[in-house]
Amino acid sequence: MKRVIKDAVIVGGGPAGLAAAICLKENGINDIIIIEREHHLGGILRQCIHDGFGLIRFGVSLSGPEYAQHFIDKIQELNVEVMYDTTVLDITSDKIITAVNRFGIVSIQAKAVLLTMGCRERTHGALNIPGFRPAGIYTAGVAQSYVNLYNVMVGKKVIILGSGDIGLIMARRLTLEGANVISVIEILPYPSGLPRNIEQCLNDYNIPLLLSHTITRIHGENRIEGVTVTRVDENRQPIPNTDIFYTCDTLIQSVGLIPENELTLQANISLDISTKGALVDNYLQTNQKGIFAAGNVLHVHDLVDYVSLEAEEMAKAVTQYLIEGSLSESDIPIMHGENVSYVVPQFATKDKDLRVSFRVSRPKSDCRLVVHQGNHEIMSLGFHHIIPAKMKQVLIPARQINTKESIVVSVI
């Protein structure tokens, strides 16, 4: 089998892959290819027909397909090579990529690999709800593709489990398409999605949001006929005698996204147990030299604008790697401290400004982000109100990082 050599291979043509490819080309890295498993570029944006994309990047509120088209046009203008309908089967730690399409097997030796595979939805099976497995149960993204791409309506009386943004968006979408969305059920005492989506997707249509509740039984054998909804205590355990029965013909689950990292693991890249994405340094390089990751495959973002920015930051580091042959050692660990559920990157070099992305573990008001290195406070930032639904970023200038001690990010 003939093996092709490429400077950079981009795995996945969603928002992260598109932004990275454009940035590489613009920095003079021409020998690149995007491998895309679908027939189109744009990834999940194709089915996200609601608006609200691009407010940070373009200053206007675009729909998902419009946001993607900005990048796709540029990809075409710059003549970036794209291999469609091609699934990557394997990536090795020495950067050999094996992919398959209807013409056969493709083998590429890459000098750098950019992991931009995005994320997928947590499924029903992950939830362990007692009952049969009848028809009429969908993840929010699957329901979204049926309704927005294939013109197939999923049901008439809908319960939504989980208040993630896609679930909220689908509550509105299904209402507009004529369904009766009975309620959104959230196990946590606060919503998982952004406040503006609670307002414009639920409140605008009088759809109730039941916090601190979960589904404890699914009724129906062939088609779902209803669910038992139960109140939970502060440990998320169902409280006896608080059952409510709801009749429904459809259950939509919006219970979280998981970075899609099977290929990452095949390349012997270590993952972070909090983000479920690769462990990276501030070049967004993984523990395998020359393999980089950005976007939702690295950590789940709430806004695509930040995915594009992160992918561009990765592409700049890849350019430097390809030109210089290696990047400086990153041996300063970054840890999440009090009230912070994760940090990206997890390692830093002191040769480069450090942009830390993080989420808080619970909503907090009038608080302060503090970054410590040893006993030294190297950064502090006040927040009026901060919630887990929003990924936040802080930029620490390289000159602030003077030792090799661990950096700890906390919100107090």
Add this chain to the structure above:
Amino acid sequence: MSVKEYVCIVCPNGCLLKAELLEGELVNLQGAMCSRGVDYVKNEILTPLRTVSTSIKVVGGDLPLVSVRLDSPIPKEDVMRFINETRKIQLHAPIKIGEKVIINLWGTGVNVIATKNIKEKSA
């Protein structure tokens, strides 16, 4: 004087706004990170406005639907009326992104634009 809370939907910051109202008029607003919050609350008091995205059926396209959105907001109370309007029509492929598929909706000056390219279905 009455105090009412709003969540601004203009951008992802989703500012929690505290509005002080006197005889239905906004006299003071707290919590807005930018000036768009003030306009948002003024509209919410008088006529709440929303942009709407949906899809319209396509004949002869590589996809059965084209995604569309309003190019400026309409009163919230007209949202369902607009959705019903989009159900009545069918479009023919090809359709170009940005193309106005309904011009001057109800004489309001608001247009409905395609947000996706739809190619003709190859035979």
